[in-house]
Amino acid sequence: MVEIRMRVNGVSESLDVPPWVSLLDVLREHLGLTGTKRGCDQGACGACTVLVDGERINACLALAVQYTGRDITTIEGVAGGGDPHPLQTAFIRDDGFQCGYCTSGQICSAIGMLAEHGAGSASAVTEHVAATGIALSGAEIRERMSGNLCRCGAYNGIVRAIQDVAESPR
Amino acid sequence: MTMTERPPRTAPAGPSVGRPIDRVDGPAKTTGAARYSAEYPYPDLTHAALTHATIARGRITGIDTAEADAVPGVLAVITHRNAPAMRPAPSFSMLDLSTFASGTSVNYLGTDEVHWNGQPMAVVVAETRDAALRAAALVRLSYEELPATVDFAGAEKDARPQKNSALQSGGATKGDAEAALAAAPVSVDLRFTTPPHHHNAIEPHSTTAAWDGDRLTVHDGTQNISWLRRHLALRFGVRAQNIRVIAPYVGGAFGGKTMVWAGTLLTVLAARVTGRPVRMMLTREGVYRTVGGRTPSTQRVALGAGRNGRLTALIHTSVTQVGRVGGGPEQVTSQSRHLYDVPNILLQQNLTELDALSNTVMRAPGESIGTFALETAVDELAGELGLDPIEFRMRNEPERNPIDGKRFAHRMLREAYALGAERFGWADRTPRPGSMRDGRWLVGMGVASAYHPSWQFAANVTVRLSADGRVLVRCGFHEMGMGGATAQAQIAADALGVPFEAVRVEYGDSTLPTGPGAGGSGQTASVAASLLTACDKLKGSVLALAGRSRESPLRGRRSSTLEARDGGLWTGPAGESYATILARAGRDSVEAAVGSDTRLGAMTGQLRFMSKFMLDRRRWVKAACGAQFCEVRVDPVTGEVRVSRWTGVFDVGTVINAKTAASQLRGGIVMGIGMALTEETLVDPRSGRIMNPGLAEYHVPVHADIPPLDVHYLDEPDPTMPLGLIGVGEVGITGAAAAIANAVHHATGRRVRDLPITLDKLL
Numbered sequence: 001m002v003e004i005r006m007r008v009n010g011v012s013e014s015l016d017v018p019p020w021v022s023l024l025d026v027l028r029e030h031l032g033l034t035g036t037k038r039g040c041d042q043g044a045c046g047a048c049t050v051l052v053d054g055e056r057i058n059a060c061l062a063l064a065v066q067y068t069g070r071d072i073t074t075i076e077g078v079a080g081g082g083d084p085h086p087l088q089t090a091f092i093r094d095d096g097f098q099c100g101y102c103t104s105g106q107i108c109s110a111i112g113m114l115a116e117h118g119a120g121s122a123s124a125v126t127e128h129v130a131a132t133g134i135a136l137s138g139a140e141i142r143e144r145m146s147g148n149l150c151r152c153g154a155y156n157g158i159v160r161a162i163q164d165v166a167e168s169p170r
Numbered sequence: 171m172t173m174t175e176r177p178p179r180t181a182p183a184g185p186s187v188g189r190p191i192d193r194v195d196g197p198a199k200t201t202g203a204a205r206y207s208a209e210y211p212y213p214d215l216t217h218a219a220l221t222h223a224t225i226a227r228g229r230i231t232g233i234d235t236a237e238a239d240a241v242p243g244v245l246a247v248i249t250h251r252n253a254p255a256m257r258p259a260p261s262f263s264m265l266d267l268s269t270f271a272s273g274t275s276v277n278y279l280g281t282d283e284v285h286w287n288g289q290p291m292a293v294v295v296a297e298t299r300d301a302a303l304r305a306a307a308l309v310r311l312s313y314e315e316l317p318a319t320v321d322f323a324g325a326e327k328d329a330r331p332q333k334n335s336a337l338q339s340g341g342a343t344k345g346d347a348e349a350a351l352a353a354a355p356v357s358v359d360l361r362f363t364t365p366p367h368h369h370n371a372i373e374p375h376s377t378t379a380a381w382d383g384d385r386l387t388v389h390d391g392t393q394n395i396s397w398l399r400r401h402l403a404l405r406f407g408v409r410a411q412n413i414r415v416i417a418p419y420v421g422g423a424f425g426g427k428t429m430v431w432a433g434t435l436l437t438v439l440a441a442r443v444t445g446r447p448v449r450m451m452l453t454r455e456g457v458y459r460t461v462g463g464r465t466p467s468t469q470r471v472a473l474g475a476g477r478n479g480r481l482t483a484l485i486h487t488s489v490t491q492v493g494r495v496g497g498g499p500e501q502v503t504s505q506s507r508h509l510y511d512v513p514n515i516l517l518q519q520n521l522t523e524l525d526a527l528s529n530t531v532m533r534a535p536g537e538s539i540g541t542f543a544l545e546t547a548v549d550e551l552a553g554e555l556g557l558d559p560i561e562f563r564m565r566n567e568p569e570r571n572p573i574d575g576k577r578f579a580h581r582m583l584r585e586a587y588a589l590g591a592e593r594f595g596w597a598d599r600t601p602r603p604g605s606m607r608d609g610r611w612l613v614g615m616g617v618a619s620a621y622h623p624s625w626q627f628a629a630n631v632t633v634r635l636s637a638d639g640r641v642l643v644r645c646g647f648h649e650m651g652m653g654g655a656t657a658q659a660q661i662a663a664d665a666l667g668v669p670f671e672a673v674r675v676e677y678g679d680s681t682l683p684t685g686p687g688a689g690g691s692g693q694t695a696s697v698a699a700s701l702l703t704a705c706d707k708l709k710g711s712v713l714a715l716a717g718r719s720r721e722s723p724l725r726g727r728r729s730s731t732l733e734a735r736d737g738g739l740w741t742g743p744a745g746e747s748y749a750t751i752l753a754r755a756g757r758d759s760v761e762a763a764v765g766s767d768t769r770l771g772a773m774t775g776q777l778r779f780m781s782k783f784m785l786d787r788r789r790w791v792k793a794a795c796g797a798q799f800c801e802v803r804v805d806p807v808t809g810e811v812r813v814s815r816w817t818g819v820f821d822v823g824t825v826i827n828a829k830t831a832a833s834q835l836r837g838g839i840v841m842g843i844g845m846a847l848t849e850e851t852l853v854d855p856r857s858g859r860i861m862n863p864g865l866a867e868y869h870v871p872v873h874a875d876i877p878p879l880d881v882h883y884l885d886e887p888d889p890t891m892p893l894g895l896i897g898v899g900e901v902g903i904t905g906a907a908a909a910i911a912n913a914v915h916h917a918t919g920r921r922v923r924d925l926p927i928t929l930d931k932l933l
């Protein structure tokens with residue numbers, strides 16, 4: 001057993017788990033935060049996406065011990081001060097889901113993606129890698145969100161929701 | 171315009187019906203609050219995992235559980251040596267459709283026989299999920315192996331004609347199609363193959379089971395609560411009333427959660443053995459090993475036509491696979507009965523039996539792959555004739571059902587093509603293959619018809635109207651993403667003349683009146699039919715209450731003259747609110763029910779429904795149809811195919827919710843794009859083992875594969891359906907793969923008749 005301490009959605013957590021336990025299992029099985037989903041346990045679907053210090057990762061591929069001292073945000077923690085996150089609202093308005101099982105991962109991933117884009121990182125479809133102020137076109141969003149599968153095929157709604165939020169003034 | 175009887179709209183869209191209302195479960199699903207089957211907390215919960223056979227056929231000769239037992243936290247390793255008996259899978263009976271729910275006929279852990287590569291042979295129960303998974307991998311099995319037939323391609327020659335049943339026929343003939351084909355001045359005779367597919371709902375099959383004496387609670391993402399409940403009652407020898415199935419949220423299903431598969435049964439069994447609540451979420455690989463998928467197929471489509479572009483012969487035959495332990499025919503030739511006006515038709519479906527897991531229903535079983543073959547062949551023949559593929563289709567658009575002359579309840583395929591061509595810009599297409607380019611990309615445009623029959627099932631519903639104006643609809647239907655609660659609330663709101671927000675819908679629980687299964691795109695229409703009847707009954711009861719008082723302006727009125735609006739009942743300007751009527755009568759609420767859940771009530775209800783349904787089917791051919799348009803770009807160097815534009819125009823009757831219906835149609839198209847370009851379950855032809863049981867190797871479409879999909883529906887009611895609505899869940903996938911294959915041909919001049927259209931096939 002190893003002791004892990006981390007902040008999850010702003011709350012300090014401390015627990016003893018075997019060293020092989022994944023961050024996903026810590027969230028779902030130990031902390032009861034079942035909003036983060038398990039779709040494959042293999043890093044292939046993105047349903048388990050959470051934010052670590054603002055960066056998106058697949059929690060199923062992360063050993064919990066490696067995240068000691070880090071700040072984890074799950075879908076349960078993305079809303080600020082009682083108001084839903086703009087992406088949560090946009091997903092409902094633009095019908096960015098059907099069954100809802102990939103949705104937590106899509107929203108967390110989109111938050112991380114927008115931050116990456118804001119920090120100027122390029123993607124495989126960016127024309128000039130060195131460009132600054134890359135426009136967040138539909139193609140850019142689709143490329144950057146391709147780690148999050150939606151078998152219900154709600155992709156159009158998801159992209160629209162992200163675009164709406166990216167374009168709306170902060 | 172096709173000649174169909176189309177009386178004016180029977181029920182105009184009301185203030186709620188037809189509107190793009192946000193899903194009522196949106197807040198739950200976007201905040202992580204929605205609980206799926208593996209997410210209910212139980213004190214003392216344990217976790218289970220499966221050990222799978224690694225041979226296709228034989229017997230277990232030895233089981234070594236020593237290493238598994240030694241894993242800390244392991245509570246039980248259950249095998250056929252120590253498992254309590256489960257009753258065998260029931261044989262099929264029309265009187266109890268739940269007998270249809272057995273995923274396979276195997277009595278898991280009741281036998282040492284292995285029937286397919288991947289069959290679960292042991293269940294490990296442990297304190298944690300990772301302990302159970304680790305121990306399950308350490309259970310050592312030895313076998314006596316028996317010869318097995320596992321290769322579909324090799325077994326094709328042993329296929330036998332499918333027999334006709336009450337619900338499905340394996341073949342049909344009209345005229346002499348072979349002779350007409352031989353005589354036709356222009357013809358094609360083609361062979362197509364499609365691989366097995368898997369549903370890959372993002373939520374793996376999950377069950378949480380808890381026994382309390384002989385009472386059982388099960389959380390299971392099922393598409394058919396009542397089948398599951400009755401099936402579990404049969405297998406575990408308890409009364410159905412003692413079982414509660416809870417499934418308000420299902421994380422995708424697409425047919426894969428219709429039958430009862432090993433995971434569900436063995437979780438319940440493990441809970442009985444350990445005396446503690448057990449949860450099992452299958453691994454992604456476990457889903458492939460224990461839940462069936464779509465059959466592979468080979469198909470022959472031969473078409474003959476005169477030089478005038480009129481079809482004279484249509485032959486469509488297929489071979490699909492079933493497991494020796496289960497599975498059934500998939501109606502691959504179904505659309506070929508309905509799409510073209512041909513004097514000579516020959517259809518025959520054939521089945522070959524394998525030592526493999528049962529095939530099972532997956533989004534538009536039959537028509538998904540059947541339309542691929544038929545609609546590709548039609549495109550080829552249009553090319554041979556030098557005709558535009560839409561023009562060719564319109565020349566052969568039938569006025570009555572081609573195979574038997576029955577009337578179409580509704581058919582607007584011409585209108586769908588006309589509108590689609592306009593929205594898509596079909597006129598810009600230059601016919602010659604390879605003639606359109608955009609930079610280095612070869613550009614192609616293709617079309618194909620979509621077709622899916624509409625189904626309806628029995629549904630029990632109650633509606634309660636409270637004195638405060640609120641309405642509660644209760645029905646044990648299923649929510650896998652269709653937005654059922656939202657649509658039914660819209661229907662009830664208009665039927666009772668109350669605001670949408672006043673209606674609450676309870677679903678997804680066996681304590682509710684028995685709902686229909688979620689299948690055959692029939693759930694919305696099935697619930698709607700009963701809900702409308704219940705609302706009428708309810709209004710009748712309210713009117714009767716009003717009529718008791720001399721003060722009521724409704725006294726003496728007949729229900730046929732009434733209008734429900736503004737939270738009450740009215741005849742012209744005279745009327746009063748429900749609140750007033752109920753208050754005067756001293757009632758808190760009024761309730762109406764359709765259907766009964768007593769044993770006798772359920773049986774007679776089912777019989778009455780079936781006879782009405784069969785009679786209706788004898789009179790009418792009912793279906794959703796549509797026109798799929800797509801544009802692809804093909805890289806001439808790498809053979810990479812990108813779908814760049816899409817327009818789908820669908821005839822799906824009245825649309826209840828413009829937002830969710832469009833999403834469902836898009837979802838079908840997305841799965842069709844996967845089927846066309848990437849999806850393929852690979853089976854080792856020597857061992858029968860699935861070689862790519864995971865989302866990293868079975869490629870479902872990702873964001874980057876899906877352009878904006880322009881989806882449109884004609885919104886004309888089908889006069890024979892409740893509110894005029896036809897289901898939208900499956901029609902979207904039909905025709906999609908053919909539209910892509912036709913576009914690829916237009917771009918490259920290459921015909922690919924073997925799905926998926928991967929790069930290697932274009933080089």
Ligand code: FES
Nearest residue numbers: 039041043046060
């Ligand atoms: S569960 Fe982590 S990527 Fe699928």
Ligand code: FES
Nearest residue numbers: 098100102150152
């Ligand atoms: S909403 Fe069902 S998988 Fe995305």
